[in-house]
Amino acid sequence: MILYSIVITAKLTMEKAMNDLLLTNFILFMAINSVTPGPNNLMLLHGGLKAGFRACYPHLFGISAGVIILLALSYLGMAAIVTRLPVAMTGLKIVGTSYLLWLAWHMWIDGIVPDDKTLTNEQQVTKKGRFKRYFRRWTLPLNVWQAILFQWVNPKTWLMVAVAPGIYLIAGERPLIDNLPLCALAFVINQGGIAVWAAGGHSLQRLLHKQRLMRTIHIIIVLMTVYCGVSLWLD
Numbered sequence: 001m002i003l004y005s006i007v008i009t010a011k012l013t014m015e016k017a018m019n020d021l022l023l024t025n026f027i028l029f030m031a032i033n034s035v036t037p038g039p040n041n042l043m044l045l046h047g048g049l050k051a052g053f054r055a056c057y058p059h060l061f062g063i064s065a066g067v068i069i070l071l072a073l074s075y076l077g078m079a080a081i082v083t084r085l086p087v088a089m090t091g092l093k094i095v096g097t098s099y100l101l102w103l104a105w106h107m108w109i110d111g112i113v114p115d116d117k118t119l120t121n122e123q124q125v126t127k128k129g130r131f132k133r134y135f136r137r138w139t140l141p142l143n144v145w146q147a148i149l150f151q152w153v154n155p156k157t158w159l160m161v162a163v164a165p166g167i168y169l170i171a172g173e174r175p176l177i178d179n180l181p182l183c184a185l186a187f188v189i190n191q192g193g194i195a196v197w198a199a200g201g202h203s204l205q206r207l208l209h210k211q212r213l214m215r216t217i218h219i220i221i222v223l224m225t226v227y228c229g230v231s232l233w234l235d
Helices: 002-035 039-051 056-074 078-081 086-110 116-121 127-136 146-150 153-165 181-208 211-231
Strands: none
Touching: 002 116, 039 056, 039 146, 039 153, 039 181, 039 211, 056 078, 056 146, 056 153, 056 181, 078 086, 086 153, 086 211, 116 153, 116 181, 181 211
């Protein structure tokens, strides 16, 4: 009886240690994927530099909300299905790359802050003006719904949420409900990781008077955005 109790205690201890290890791996995985360079973070860097950290609040919330929506669906198996369908991944790459290249182009022609002439032209109430203003709404920083929608065409987000359930999963009869605590934890981790980039862009505003340096930083951000779009096809 004593030996049996020792074996059971040791087994429970090992299971708890393994569970803690897997949870730690999940936290590290989400943190690394949230803070490393990618389309979301480069957009926040440019948005923070252009409009300030506070203006990025909706964009920040939208990114994390979009990630968590996809993560929740991933626990139902949706992300695994999408990432294994060549046609679906190709479609995501086409849309994601097109938007990132379009965004990089607008970053380039707009600079850090739009000039008065650009703003005046956008206010013209013409058919062409409405068309231009519609696409202007997708420049940085994005609002909540735009940031959420972008996650659906961001292959990096799909790959992240497809892998996450394999790292840590709360097994149960209701996979979505049972894993909501993990989704909430992932939201907090993601917010902390991406906020660093928006804050970094905001801190660069103190260098706006150094035009040569800011021009160099701006070119680097644009080129990195172009690389993010092209790199979707390099795997």
